[in-house]
Amino acid sequence: MTTDDLERITRWEDAGAVWEVAALRPESATISLMRCDAGEEVERFVTTDPRVLALCRERW
Numbered sequence: 234m235t236t237d238d239l240e241r242i243t244r245w246e247d248a249g250a251v252w253e254v255a256a257l258r259p260e261s262a263t264i265s266l267m268r269c270d271a272g273e274e275v276e277r278f279v280t281t282d283p284r285v286l287a288l289c290r291e292r293w
Contacts, residue, residue, distance in 0.1 A: 238280040262289045
């Protein structure tokens, strides 16, 4: 089963947590999923999903 990276980020936000762009390259982004209380990084992943890349460019 593959995970939809945009859905993953949306679920994370819906749960009240935050995410940030750790690195942005032309064809990939590294996303850092942060805890909602202290901002500690819980997980980091790399995505090539064009929808997530567009969202990351908007945030950066």
